[in-house]
Amino acid sequence: MPDSTDSVDDLPPIPGKRYFTIGEVSELCDVKPHVLRYWEQEFPQLKPVKRRGNRRYYQRHDVVTVRQIRSLLYEQGFTIGGARQQLSGENAKHDSSQSHQIIRQMRLELEDLLHDLKRRQH
DSSP states (O other): OOOTTOOGGGSOOOOSOSEEOHHHHHHHHTOOHHHHHHHHHHOTTOOOEEOGGGOEEEEHHHHHHHHHHHIIIIISOOOHHHHHHHHHHHHHTTOHHHHHHHHHHHHHHHHHHHHHHHHHHO
């Protein structure tokens, strides 16, 4: 279990890619791959695309969902059932914490992009 001081805010920004492997999601979300596979069974919202050889490919919304699940379980102290209920309720009303996380992520990516553009001008 991650250290209780590790919050969603301490996780690295999500790169601007379309698909992520289970290893990449594991690193981006600080969750072991076997835990991700377990969460897929427990949370219907988490549905990575499966390709050749049953390899999983997560999309950006899956990574955000994994971070939400992680926060609910590890930071907010929900049980699996409670977290599942929280997530299904949040699907109807777009939860402000998810919105905050998405906005924060976009801001970080835009700041990185601006930094790169400024560097190329000089």
